[in-house]
Amino acid sequence: MNPPRATVIRAVIGSPRFSQALTEAMLISAVAGSVLRALLGWPGYLAVVVGLVALGLASLTAQPERIEWRGTLPISLIGLFSVMAVSTLWSAYPGATVQGVAYALCFGVMGVYIALVRDAIQLVRSVGNVLRGVLTVGIALEILSGALLDAPITFLGIAGNLAAGGPIQGIAGTRNALAFVAALAIITFWIEYRTRSVSSGVATYGLALACLSLLFARSPVSWFVLAAVLIAGLILVVVRRQPARARRRTLAALLITAVVGIAIGWAFRGRLVGIADAAIDVQSRTSVWAQIQDLVEPRVLEGFGWVGPWRPELFPFAAVRDAFGERPPSALNAYVDTVLQLGVIGAVVLGGVLALAVVRAWLVASQRKSTVYVWPALVLVLLITTSVTESYLLFELGLLLLVLSVMAASRNRSWRQLLAPRDG
Numbered sequence: 059m060n061p062p063r064a065t066v067i068r069a070v071i072g073s074p075r076f077s078q079a080l081t082e083a084m085l086i087s088a089v090a091g092s093v094l095r096a097l098l099g100w101p102g103y104l105a106v107v108v109g110l111v112a113l114g115l116a117s118l119t120a121q122p123e124r125i126e127w128r129g130t131l132p133i134s135l136i137g138l139f140s141v142m143a144v145s146t147l148w149s150a151y152p153g154a155t156v157q158g159v160a161y162a163l164c165f166g167v168m169g170v171y172i173a174l175v176r177d178a179i180q181l182v183r184s185v186g187n188v189l190r191g192v193l194t195v196g197i198a199l200e201i202l203s204g205a206l207l208d209a210p211i212t213f214l215g216i217a218g219n220l221a222a223g224g225p226i227q228g229i230a231g232t233r234n235a236l237a238f239v240a241a242l243a244i245i246t247f248w249i250e251y252r253t254r255s256v257s258s259g260v261a262t263y264g265l266a267l268a269c270l271s272l273l274f275a276r277s278p279v280s281w282f283v284l285a286a287v288l289i290a291g292l293i294l295v296v297v298r299r300q301p302a303r304a305r306r307r308t309l310a311a312l313l314i315t316a317v318v319g320i321a322i323g324w325a326f327r328g329r330l331v332g333i334a335d336a337a338i339d340v341q342s343r344t345s346v347w348a349q350i351q352d353l354v355e356p357r358v359l360e361g362f363g364w365v366g367p368w369r370p371e372l373f374p375f376a377a378v379r380d381a382f383g384e385r386p387p388s389a390l391n392a393y394v395d396t397v398l399q400l401g402v403i404g405a406v407v408l409g410g411v412l413a414l415a416v417v418r419a420w421l422v423a424s425q426r427k428s429t430v431y432v433w434p435a436l437v438l439v440l441l442i443t444t445s446v447t448e449s450y451l452l453f454e455l456g457l458l459l460l461v462l463s464v465m466a467a468s469r470n471r472s473w474r475q476l477l478a479p480r481d482g
Contacts, residue, residue: 071113072120077175078184080117084110084168085188088455089239092231096213104161111164114171125174132468134411135461139166141404142364149363151372158366165454169461178430178466179255186250186264189243193267196228196236200274224274236271237280238444241287242459243268245436248291252429279447283440290439294432297424343390343447345381350389353377354398361401367453374398392445392452411464412442418467434466 070076087094087106095103118125142159149155176184203211204220211218220226230236247268251261272280353374354361368375368388380386389395396405419435437459441451450456 068120071117072124077117077121078180080110080113081172081176081181081184082188084114084172084458085185086192088165088168088458089188089192090229091454092235093214093229096215107161107164111167114167118171118174121175131170132411132414132464134407134414135166135464135468138404138407138411139163141400141407145361145363145400145404148360150374151363151365151369154365154369154372155363158364161366162364162453162457165458166461169458170465172458173462173465173469178428178433179253181462181466182246182249182253182430182433183255185242186246186256189239189246190260190264190267192229192239193243193264193271196226196230197267197271200226200228220274223276225276226271226274228271228275233275234277234280234448235450237275237277237283238440238448238450239455240268240272240275241280241284241440241444242437244272244284245287245291245433245440249430249433283443283447286443287436287440291432291436294420294423294435298432342380342382342384342386346378346386346390347394349378350374350394350398354401357401358397359401360403361397361399364399364404388449388453390448392449392456395449395452411460412438415460415464415467416442419463422467434463437463438467 087103087110091103094106098106139159139162142162146152146155146159172181172184199211199214199216200218200220203209203216203218204222204226207218208221209218210216214229215227215231216229217225217227225233226236227233228236228239230239244265247261247264250256250264251258256264272284362374365372365375368386370376370385376385378386378389389398393405393408396408400407416435416438419438423432423435441456441460441463444456445451451460
C-alpha cells in the first residue's frame with residue numbers, strides 16, 4: 059500500500075537534500091538579487107523571495123525532530139527586527155515601512171532557516187558553492203562583454219570594461235558590491251581549504267577567481283576592508299595556537315591595540331585616502347552623510363521609519379544628493395542609514411547586536427579546534443568594516459549574513475543554554 063501523498067511531500071521537503079538545495083537557492087536570491095531583478099523585474103523577484111520563505115517554513119515544519127531552537131535565536135536579533143516593526147507607529151511613510159519590514163523579515167527568515175538546518179561545515183560549503191557559481195558567471199559575462207563583443211550588456215548593468223582593466227561589476231550590480239562578494243568568497247574559500255571540504259584544485263580555482271574579481275572591481279575602499287579581515291584572520295591564527303590560559307590576556311591586548319590602531323587611522327585618514335586614491339569616493343560619501351545629519355536632526359531619536367533599501371520617491375530619500383548631484387542608492391554607511399531610518403534607538407540596538415555577536419564569535423573561534431568556527435567571526439569583521447562605506451549590512455545578502463553569523467555565534471555561546479533541562 060502506497061503512503062499518503064501528504065506523507066511523501068513531508069518526507070521530501072523535510073529531507074537533508076531538499077534543505078541543501080533550498081539553502082543554496084536562498085543564497086543565490088540574496089547574492090544575485092540585482093541580476094534576478096533585471097531578468098524578472100521587482101514583482102518577479104519578490105515572488106521568488108516569498109516563495110523561498112514559504113518553502114523554508116514548510117521545510118522547518120516537516121522536520122521538527124531535527125531542529126534545535128533552544129538558545130539559537132538571539133534576543134538581540136529579535137530586538138532589532140522588533141524596532142524595525144515598531145517604527146511603523148511613528149513612520150513618515152507607514153505603508154512603505156510595512157513593506158520594508160516584510161522585505162527585511164524575508165531575508166531574516168532565510169537566515170534563520172539556513173542556520174537551523176545546516177551545521178557549520180555545511181553552511182560554509184553551501185556559501186562556497188553559490189559564490190563560485192556567481193563569480194564564475196560574472197567573470198564569464200565580463201569576458202563576453204569586454205573582450206569578445208566589446209559592448210556593454212546594458213540590462214545586466216555590465217559596462218564591458220574588462221579589457222581596459224576594469225572596473226567590472228559581474229552580476230553583483232556595482233563594483234563595490236562585487237568587491238564585497240569577492241571578499242566574502244576569499245574568507246569562505248580559505249575556510250573550505252583549511253577544513254579540506256573541497257579538493258585543492260577547487261580551492262585554488264575559487265581563490266584565484268575571487269582575487270581576480272576583487273582586483274578588476276577596482277573598488278578603492280575594498281582594500282581597507284580586506285586588510286581588516288586579513289589582520290583579524292592572522293590574530294585568530296595566533297590566538298588559536300596559544301594555551302587556553304593565555305588567550306584572554308592576548309585578546310584583551312589585541313582589543314586595546316585595535317582601538318589604538320583605529321584612532322591612529324582616523325587621525326591620518328587623509329593620507330590613507332590619498333594612498334588608496336579614494337578621494338573622489340570619500341568626497342561623495344561625506345557629502346551624503348552631511349546632508350543626512352541635517353535631515354535627521356528633528357527626528358534623531360526615532361528616525362523617519364524603517365524602509366530598508368531607499369525609496370527615491372519618498373522624503374527624506376528624495377532630498378539627498380551626493381557631491382556630484384547624483385542620487386545615492388543608500389546612505390553609503392549602514393550606521394548612518396540606521397540613524398536615518400531608526401534613529402539613535404535603532405543604532406544602539408544594532409550596535410548591541412554586533413557587539414554581542416563579535417564577542418561570542420571570537421570566543422568560539424579562539425576556543426574551538428576546527429577552523430570552520432572562524433567563518434562567523436571573519437564574516438562579522440567583513441560586515442562591520444564594509445558598513446563604514448556601504449549599507450549592505452541592512453539589506454538582502456548583508457542582512458542574511460548578519461542573521462547567519464549572529465545565530466552561529468549564539469548557538470555555541472548562548473546564556474540560555476544554561477537554563478536548558480539536563481537529562482538525568
